[in-house]
Amino acid sequence: MTARIIDGKALAASIREEVAQQVATLKTQGVTPGLAVVLVGDDPASHVYVRNKAAACEKAGLHSEIIRLDKDISQAQLLSVVHKLNDDPRIHGILVQLPLPPHLNSHIVIEAISAAKDVDGFHISNAGLLMTGKPLFRPCTPYGVMKMLEAENVSPWGAEAVIVGASNIVGKPMAMLLLAAGATVTLCNSKTRDLAAQTRRADILVVATGKPGMVNGDMIKPGATVIDVGINRLPDGRLVGDVEFESAKEVAGAITPVPGGVGPMTIAMLLVNTLEAAERCVSLSATQEA
Numbered sequence: 001m002t003a004r005i006i007d008g009k010a011l012a013a014s015i016r017e018e019v020a021q022q023v024a025t026l027k028t029q030g031v032t033p034g035l036a037v038v039l040v041g042d043d044p045a046s047h048v049y050v051r052n053k054a055a056a057c058e059k060a061g062l063h064s065e066i067i068r069l070d071k072d073i074s075q076a077q078l079l080s081v082v083h084k085l086n087d088d089p090r091i092h093g094i095l096v097q098l099p100l101p102p103h104l105n106s107h108i109v110i111e112a113i114s115a116a117k118d119v120d121g122f123h124i125s126n127a128g129l130l131m132t133g134k135p136l137f138r139p140c141t142p143y144g145v146m147k148m149l150e151a152e153n154v155s156p157w158g159a160e161a162v163i164v165g166a167s168n169i170v171g172k173p174m175a176m177l178l179l180a181a182g183a184t185v186t187l188c189n190s191k192t193r194d195l196a197a198q199t200r201r202a203d204i205l206v207v208a209t210g211k212p213g214m215v216n217g218d219m220i221k222p223g224a225t226v227i228d229v230g231i232n233r234l235p236d237g238r239l240v241g242d243v244e245f246e247s248a249k250e251v252a253g254a255i256t257p258v259p260g261g262v263g264p265m266t267i268a269m270l271l272v273n274t275l276e277a278a279e280r281c282v283s284l285s286a287t288q289e290a
């Protein structure tokens with residue numbers, strides 16, 4: 001039996017449609033949610049992502065700005081751009097596209113973003129809030145994965161969840177969200193001794209390593225739900241995930257494709273977070289007026 005293919009593109013489109021409706025409601029209250037995307041340098045792949053994000057905003061009725069900065073911009077100049085966006089009332093969400101050129105310190109830049117506008121959920125305050133079970137913004141990729149599991153009726157409650165890759169932007173927040181949803185979580189890294197022994201125990205397997213073919217069918221428990229977070233461009237131009245799709249789909253119960261899986265969900269959840277940021281802004285000003 002071959003696995004059900006989880007259609008992230010379709011789910012993302014329906015979430016963006018819901019966002020569009022709520023944006024329309026918010027506009028009647030005089031507020032248009034605004035997202036600023038800061039892009040440093042001229043990496044062509046980053047340009048594509050950033051353009052996709054802006055197009056998704058436009059379609060859902062959000063205001064968006066792309067701030068393109070020279071690759072040689074100084075740390076001080078970049079920080080001053082962030083500070084200006086923190087003070088800009090039209091902007092509810094700020095995303096600084098990563099990775100930054102090596103002369104810039106991404107930790108310092110991310111901490112400079114107002115936590116209330118950190119729609120990536122990367123700020124240390126937002127990481128701490130998530131860890132303590134009181135999330136403000138959930139990082140978009142793991143948040144999108146949770147939405148996919150929900151839509152597929154895959155309950156994390158009491159399940160064995162194994163995550164391969166322990167990054168701050170995917171693996172660690174993914175572990176926190178699955179734990180909060182009742183899963184028993186194993187977080188693997190590049191030092192994990194027998195990776196296959198871990199992955200074979202997983203009812204829910206999330207792979208986020210940036211290495212194509214990291215997980216294959218032999219490493220998957222029959223019937224498991226496999227979520228492939230990887231997006232790798234091969235020399236021949238093909239886009240593949242971290243999971244060897246052909247062998248994995250013969251064993252898994254459900255699996256996300258690349259492209260058309262997690263990627264589109266990441267963008268949809270960015271819009272959800274920006275909408276939430278704007279809504280919080282409205283309810284805050286209502287409390288202040290009362």
Ligand SMILES: Nc1nc(=O)c2c([nH]1)NC[C@@H]1CN(c3ccc(C(=O)N[C@@H](CCC(=O)O)C(=O)O)cc3)C=[N+]21
Binds near residue numbers: 052098140258262266
């Ligand atoms: N501060 C920050 N936040 C991010 O969220 C962030 C970032 N920096 N830096 C780069 C990565 C990458 N990322 C993607 C989002 C969507 C797709 C996506 O929609 N992919 C399509 C395919 C796109 C294509 O054809 O190239 C898909 O998987 O179907 C891919 C990659 C967000 N990132």
